[in-house]
Amino acid sequence: MDRSDSSTAEEEIYIILKEVLTSENKQIIDCYGRAFLRNLLNSSRENSMQMNIVHEGRYIFKGYPSGNYIKQFAKVICLWSQLGTFPISFLNLTGFDSEITRKEIENLSVLSSLVVDLVSRLNDPAVPGLAENLLLRMGSRGVLTCLGIRRTQGSIDKYLPPSKSNLERSFLQLHTAEESKKSSLTVGARALTKHCHRSSDGFWGKITGTETMKNAVAQQVLERFFTNCVWINIHCLPNEEPVIEVRVQEGYGVRWLINKQQFRGFLEPQMEGGHERGWRH
Numbered sequence: 001m002d003r004s005d006s007s008t009a010e011e012e013i014y015i016i017l018k019e020v021l022t023s024e025n026k027q028i029i030d031c032y033g034r035a036f037l038r039n040l041l042n043s044s045r046e047n048s049m050q051m052n053i054v055h056e057g058r059y060i061f062k063g064y065p066s067g068n069y070i071k072q073f074a075k076v077i078c079l080w081s082q083l084g085t086f087p088i089s090f091l092n093l094t095g096f097d098s099e100i101t102r103k104e105i106e107n108l109s110v111l112s113s114l115v116v117d118l119v120s121r122l123n124d125p126a127v128p129g130l131a132e133n134l135l136l137r138m139g140s141r142g143v144l145t146c147l148g149i150r151r152t153q154g155s156i157d158k159y160l161p162p163s164k165s166n167l168e169r170s171f172l173q174l175h176t177a178e179e180s181k182k183s184s185l186t187v188g189a190r191a192l193t194k195h196c197h198r199s200s201d202g203f204w205g206k207i208t209g210t211e212t213m214k215n216a217v218a219q220q221v222l223e224r225f226f227t228n229c230v231w232i233n234i235h236c237l238p239n240e241e242p243v244i245e246v247r248v249q250e251g252y253g254v255r256w257l258i259n260k261q262q263f264r265g266f267l268e269p270q271m272e273g274g275h276e277r278g279w280r281h
Contacts, residue, residue: 014074043069059088061148064226066164076146081119091230095270154235170263185211189218195266
């Protein structure tokens with residue numbers, strides 16, 4: 001790729017990062033793992049792009065990232081070089097005391113001088129080496145942080161967030177494929193009909209009417225999560241499969257199995273004695 005064709009620093013950073021990631025560099029492969037690298041590079045083939053970086057007085061992570069993850073990574077690097085410190089904030093959520101994302105950001109901030117040096121020398125022949133050094137020091141966890149993925153005690157760093165389209169697809173699958181039942185109810189809509197009564201503040205809304213109407217309400221709820229989420233975590237509970245968990249500021253959430261990319265239901269905000277109370281509040 002010819003870096004001279006790039007018109008902005010962000011585009012140049014993107015090209016440099018992609019060059020290093022596609023170079024079959026043994027140290028990079030050992031650091032990230034082939035599966036993680038493959039999925040990261042595959043994301044660059046996505047036609048649509050929606051970053052989850054918004055400016056509300058300061059830069060924050062809000063929404064579900066979709067499309068080219070390397071481009072978002074390059075965006076964060078560019079902002080990072082301008083501000084001299086890790087540029088995006090994670091909003092606090094009540095009840096998530098096990099979160100250690102703040103510590104991760106402190107670790108990344110140690111690399112600020114390297115980031116500034118890299119961006120200030122984009123036309124220097126030595127820049128691929130600087131980018132390689134940065135990638136090795138950040139590792140997969142650093143890339144995930146740049147995508148707005150939280151870190152808790154149970155977080156797993158070897159998975160990228162599944163594409164938004166794949167998560168939607170599993171949510172919108174028919175609940176039953178049996179011809180004899182002739183139901184058009186989706187997996188997501190069925191889960192919502194069984195879950196919505198748990199919230200006394202009406203967060204989930206009312207899901208009534210025909211199956212088509214229920215499907216529409218459930219899809220609107222899902223889109224609200226993708227648009228407004230401020231918490232994304234890829235983690236694994238003891239003796240369970242890895243999941244991706246997506247929550248909005250109020251604490252409500254949805255989750256999917258990572259490997260099967262299968263919808264696993266809705267989540268209530270963290271609360272004391274939640275299991276005993278059936279997560280009703």
